[in-house]
Amino acid sequence: MDSLQERVALVTGAARGTGAVIAERLLQAGARVVATDVRDEDGESVAARLGERATYSRLDVTSESDWARVADTTLQRHGSIDVLVNNAGRLHLGRIESTPPETAREVLDVNLIGPFLGIRAVAPAMRSQGKGAIVNVGSLDGLLGMNGVAAYAASKWGLRGLTRSAALELGRDGIRVNTVCPAGGNPEMYTPWMEQIIGMLDEAKAYTEDRAIPGEASLEAIADAVLFLASDASRHCTGADLPVDGGAHAGHFLPGFNTL
Ligand SMILES: NC(=O)c1ccc[n+]([C@@H]2O[C@H](COP(=O)([O-])OP(=O)(O)OC[C@H]3O[C@@H](n4cnc5c(N)ncnc54)[C@H](O)[C@@H]3O)[C@@H](O)[C@H]2O)c1
Incomplete structure (x- = not known):
């Protein structure tokens, strides 16, 4: 049911972290995988490690011409694009007053306009195939x-709105669009702020302990959720948000109250 045999999957931000694990999981499920990123060296080594059913292409998700080029080459090489995983992401930590507007624009560009352009680029092929699954990686x-x-x-809330509108626009053409919302990912995303975060370890720990399932989601758990939404196992699901967050958004867990 969760097989992706004969399917072609395009994954953005796949040179490391969550995207690399997603690419591997989709490949294990039988897909041919086009891994994309702007970190070319890392991306090439991910594709080489995954073997002959994987290739790497450079794709800056903010570039319309990159999307057009990669969609064209994928169709020429493989004949279809069955799955798109909009995983590439950019983090910025900082209060509103200390965030330069240009930085906010860049974050929105990668995390929101990137998936918008991706959907635009693959929708015509998926429409003519009469099927397709688009999975957006939120948070x-x-x-x-x-x-x-x-x-x-703001970018990740916007992504959920994009997901719902796209699901409604594309559903009658057999294309499903969903979002995975993880609490967890690649710690390297925090590298520029790591020194400051190390000074707040107790706070960071408390943040992830106050959950039905304490701790962060593993990259494998996130990739399994993406596989579910990419495969026919979720064939009647569209426009959905799938939290992979240990129940973090369900509410607060008070250990003492579990003893009453
Ligand atoms: N790290 C976390 O704790 C966390 C938590 C929740 C959600 N997420 C989300 O998970 C996704 C994957 O992040 P990750 O945790 O693996 O971090 P990561 O930094 O390892 O991965 C992000 C990838 O996106 C790529 N990327 C950035 N800008 C790009 C662009 N313009 N074009 C193409 N690729 C670009 C990077 O090169 C990198 O390989 C992101 O969407 C992120 O927002 C991460």
């Missing part, structure tokens, strides 16, 4: 508000 920050992440949260 817990697109389900809850949090201080210090305004630009990023």
Whole structure:
């Protein structure tokens, strides 16, 4: 049911972290995978590690011409684009007053306009195939508000709106569009702020412990959720947000209250 045999999957931001694990999971499920990113060296090594059913192409998700080129080559090489995973993402941590507007625009460009352009690029092929699955990688920050992440949260909340509109526009053509909302990912995304975060370890721990299932989602758990939404196992699901967050957005867990 979750097989992707004979399917072609295009994954953005697949040179490392969550995207690389998603590419591997889709490949294990039988897909041919086009891994894309702007980190060419890392992307080439991911594709080489995955073997002959994987290739790497450079794709800056903010570039319309990159999308057109990669969609064309994928169709020429493989004949279809069955799955698009809009995973590429850019984080910025900072209060609104200390975030330069240009940085906020860049975050929105990668996290929101990127998937918009991706949907535009693959929709004609999926429409003519009469089927397709688009999975957008959002975040817990697109389900809850949090201080210090305004630009990023705005992009991920916007992604859920894009998902719903696209699901409604494309559903009659057999194309499903859903969002995975993880609480967890590649810690390297936080590298520029790591020193400051290390000084807040207790706060960071408390943030992830206050959950029905404490801790962060593993990259494998996120990739399994993406596979579900990419495959026929989710054939009647569209326009949905699938939190992979250990219940973080469900509410607060008070350990003492479980003893009453
Ligand atoms: N790291 C986390 O804790 C976390 C939590 C929730 C959601 N997410 C989301 O998961 C997704 C994957 O992030 P990750 O955790 O694996 O971090 P990551 O930094 O390892 O992966 C992001 C990838 O996107 C690529 N990228 C950035 N800008 C790009 C562009 N313009 N064009 C193409 N590729 C570009 C990067 O090169 C990188 O390989 C992102 O959408 C992110 O917002 C991450």
